[in-house]
Amino acid sequence: MKYTSQMVAKPYFIAAIALFVGQILFGVIMGMQYVVGDFLFPEIPFNVARMVHTNLLIVWLLFGFMGAAYYMVPDEAETELHSPLLAKVMFWIFLAAGVVTILGYLLVPYATLAEITMNDLLPTMGREFLEQPTIIKIGIVVVALAFLFNIGMTILKGRKTVINLVLMIGLVGLAVFFLFAFYNPDNIVLDKMFWWFVVHLWVEGVWELILGSLLAYVLIKTTGVDREVIEKWLYVIIAMALITGLIGTGHHFFWIGTPGYWQWWGSIFSALEPIPFFMMTIFAFNMVNKRRRQHPNKAAVLWALGCSVMAFLGAGVWGFMHTLSFVNYYTHGSQITAAHGHMAFYGAYVMIVLAIISYAMPMLNGRKAANSMKAQIVEMWSFWLMTISMVFITLFLTAAGILQVYLQRMNGDASLPFMVVQDKIEIFYWMREGAGIIFLIGLIVYIASFFVGRDQPEAEMPK
């Protein structure tokens, strides 16, 4: 580690992992409630658990992105972070806001939470992923502005690299599109439309820039391939992401009351959205094939390669599966959507954050380049446990989704009611829960990897 201020990344990474554990615990609770309806009722109702699960996911990914930026930006800019103190203060504010929000969800009925946080002054609550009380949303904006200021000043005073600039554009975009969370029109068509400006334009727009930049950084560091080569790939990838992803938003405008031409625009442009993800796969493997040196941190390379493949499968393949309007007509809001949401979020954003943590954490813990071989082996076990169980979660949900669509929506007059179908596909929800528990075990193994082999020497640079 070249700059001491990079150390501020460490608490961000630790918080990210801790909240990740919370997210998965609530996932497993909900998975149980799917098959045993009154499990933990009335203490933890399903709708509350769902909110906690998805909000924790977003918050810990944001912690991960911020930690990644605090680690990478000084290194790329070749200068100390503008203000480590500001980064530390913002860490505690963001963590406190996150914890208070989750406790609010769990301890107070949502309507009461809206009341005591004075939601009616500026109503923004009640929409999926954006359930946070308005005051918390304002807090998020403050933290984001301070963060962008800190990172931006560092980039301004230091070396300007393409990787840093792409990250910066992605992060600014993340903050800008979040502002649509404050716009909550009464017209429900517009409401839904602008909701997607946050959700879709995040994961299929600006977050892809963050993903591309972090992936490029880990690849430069672990392969030693020329910066120019990596930058060229990055340019093309982010151009494709924006060209396809912006208008691709239309794949959410099929059935919400927006004009009919979105059937075409949405279908065509979103059908091209897999391209940047596909290019990331080729990019990552090509760079590793062309590497100039072997890096002792094998686990980080594994996460980076795995991320590129799983993001393509989850976002590219499982996204394409239901993105054409005549398919989406049948699959909209079914378990197919959930299958895709899980694999895409895991493959793209969970795995890139874990890749950068894997790369940076050894140095943050005082190592030169990598953990001991023992720790890496445990970490690679956790990679396979989590990744394979996520593949199975996706497959079980896809199977459930196909049956759901068929029995409930495609059977003409013989179509069955929602709950009757849910009963018929219960077996898949049991299997999803099984895979979820293995995922949780994988996560425990992952955390264990930080504690094993600490007294052993660093892994050697392979010949």
Added chain:
Amino acid sequence: MPHSDNKSTALAIRFEVLYLLNLLLLPGIAFLILAWFYLKYKNHSSSLVRSHLQQTFFTSLIGGALIVLVIALLFVFGGFSSSYIWMWIILYFTLAHSTLVVFGALGLAKAMSSQSWRYPIIGLPLPKDN
């Protein structure tokens, strides 16, 4: 690593791209072009060219057959009107097809770095001189 020049690398890339096109955009047509290349270049002097040609051609053939045959069998024995058959068919097709596509991406990445590559599981063994 086999010795290679730019021309061989370009050819190897072309074969991998055709393999991918056959799966993604022009099923059949891209394969016919690949087959034509196979006849033309199968005795090419560069082992890089030969390996990518042989791998893409035969993997397209075997992979395509595996997709078509298994789905045909599922329909023959299950009919068209059972929800479970559709579940198996869609799952099988998605898995088999996307696995072939990911392998193609890895093959293309190998070709771009002038390295030989054997498709996992269904790729034929590489000839000895690689």
